[in-house]
Amino acid sequence: MLRDQVCFALYAASRALTDVYRPILDEFGLTYPQYLVLLVLWERGDDPPTVSELGTALRLDSGTLSPLLKRLAAAGLVVRTRSALDERRVEVGLTADGVALRQRMTDVPLRVACSTGLDEAELVALRDTLTRVTETIHRQKEQ
Amino acid sequence: MLRDQVCFALYAASRALTDVYRPILDEFGLTYPQYLVLLVLWERGDDPPTVSELGTALRLDSGTLSPLLKRLAAAGLVVRTRSALDERRVEVGLTADGVALRQRMTDVPLRVACSTGLDEAELVALRDTLTRVTETIHRQKEQ
DNA sequence: CGCAATTCAATTGCGCACAACTTATCTGGT
DNA sequence: ACCAGATAAGTTGTGCGCAATTGAATTGCG
Numbered sequence: 001m002l003r004d005q006v007c008f009a010l011y012a013a014s015r016a017l018t019d020v021y022r023p024i025l026d027e028f029g030l031t032y033p034q035y036l037v038l039l040v041l042w043e044r045g046d047d048p049p050t051v052s053e054l055g056t057a058l059r060l061d062s063g064t065l066s067p068l069l070k071r072l073a074a075a076g077l078v079v080r081t082r083s084a085l086d087e088r089r090v091e092v093g094l095t096a097d098g099v100a101l102r103q104r105m106t107d108v109p110l111r112v113a114c115s116t117g118l119d120e121a122e123l124v125a126l127r128d129t130l131t132r133v134t135e136t137i138h139r140q141k142e143q
Numbered sequence: 144m145l146r147d148q149v150c151f152a153l154y155a156a157s158r159a160l161t162d163v164y165r166p167i168l169d170e171f172g173l174t175y176p177q178y179l180v181l182l183v184l185w186e187r188g189d190d191p192p193t194v195s196e197l198g199t200a201l202r203l204d205s206g207t208l209s210p211l212l213k214r215l216a217a218a219g220l221v222v223r224t225r226s227a228l229d230e231r232r233v234e235v236g237l238t239a240d241g242v243a244l245r246q247r248m249t250d251v252p253l254r255v256a257c258s259t260g261l262d263e264a265e266l267v268a269l270r271d272t273l274t275r276v277t278e279t280i281h282r283q284k285e286q
Numbered sequence: 287c288g289c290a291a292t293t294c295a296a297t298t299g300c301g302c303a304c305a306a307c308t309t310a311t312c313t314g315g316t
Numbered sequence: 317a318c319c320a321g322a323t324a325a326g327t328t329g330t331g332c333g334c335a336a337t338t339g340a341a342t343t344g345c346g
Contacts, residue, residue, distance in 0.1 A: 001186045002200065006266050007160050007255060008179060009273035012202060014157035015333075016280040017150050022334090033302060036151060043144045051325060057145065059155060062325050064303050071301085088311045088324040112150060117279035122272065123149050129261070129269055130152035136260035137159040158303075165304090176332065194295060205295050207333050214331085231294040231341045 010130075020115045024108055028101065033060070034072055035108075041078070041094050042102045048093035050083070059138075077101060163258045167251055171244065176203070177215055178251075184221070184237050185245045191236035193226070202281075220244060 002008055021032045030038070040049065040057045049057070051065050058065075069092060072078040077098035083089035113123060145151055164175045173181070183192065183200045192200070194208055201208075212235060215221040220241035226232035256266060 002179070002182045004270075005182070005252060006259070006270045006273075007164070007175075007252075008182075009270045009277070010153070010157045010160055011175070011179075013273040013277045014153045015202065016277045017153055018333090019284070020280055021150070031301065032150075032154070036145065036154075039145045039148070039151075052323090059158065060302090061304065063305080063327080064301095066326050068302075086312070086324085090325065109148060109150075115280055115283060116149070116276045118272070118276060126269075126272055126276075127147075127149045127152045129265065130149075130156040133259045133261060133269075134152070134156045134159045137163055137258055140258060141162070161303090174331065195293085203332090204334065206297080206335080207331095209296050211332075229294085229342070233295065 017112065017116070020112050021108075024111060028105060029075060033058075033064070033068060035105075037065075037068065037072065037092075038077065038094075038098065038101065041092065041098065048081075048091040050089045050091055052089075054092060072098075160255070160259070163255050164251075167254060171248060172218060176201075176207070176211060178248075180208075180211065180215065180235075181220065181237075181241065181244065181248075184235065184241065191224075191234040193232045193234055195232075197235060215241075 018032050021035070025032060025035055028035075036058055037054060040054055051062055051069065054069075055061055055065055069078060069080060073080055076095055079093050079095055080090050081093065083091055116123065118126065161175050164178070168175060168178055171178075179201055180197060183197055194205055194212065197212075198204055198208055212221060212223060216223055219238055222236050222238055223233050224236065226234055259266065261269065
């Protein structure tokens, strides 16, 4: 019964992959969600996103992001600055260390992808199916 | 970049599916991991697994299971009894309420599967791919 | 038999996730 | 200009998930 459930397969695979990331990210003092935040920041380049823009990208709320960003700031990778135009907003920018870290982590995705045992085509197909599921679910929530 | 990552797709899809489960399981006062524990117990029927057997089935350790089982016991769904043969072991059995709950939850998997928007064949293919990934990773960990 | 190594469950500590709430700021309508 | 409602980030509380440790019970080796 348990083994028939797609949801359990998803839950188990997600945790298994995080297990693969853990020792790799440990070398950089990061957790997986922290690494995801950095991916978004690296992608954005110059214009720093607000906390809620980060939340939209990663589908996480301020209850998760606020303390996480505080830890990234304490690690010296990120700076949080109140927007001058809108004092409610907090912009999350990279420090020099945060920018520099990107180069040191370029091969991380490849190292992880290898451990799945899937080839390129399978990985793409899996990613697309999962993305479709996620978007179907989120569309339903917004009616 | 973020959208290219299979790992993020997996992480996002897993949380999205848990979001689908949440309101459904809320009707029964359960969380998703608690529901998974009950699935194992229902499957086992008569012979109650130990905490570590549950851990093997769900790939969770005692640090997660001990407090979770305490909550299931407090909800009256489960009983924890020290094994007479080996006092280190704790056997996790269902109460009458725990057994009865199974009937009331038979349609839960179907309700959730529908929300993915995938058809039967896609669900089976996805499950098999994910199971393969999980097992590949776990085989690597044991060398 | 004796005792070191192992096994099992529980506990502690930390970092997510997420709901619910709080506080501060901004917006829009009058 | 005023203020009701909306929006942004942070805080609190609960429940995982996992590493590391603890303490009790068992096993196995000499």
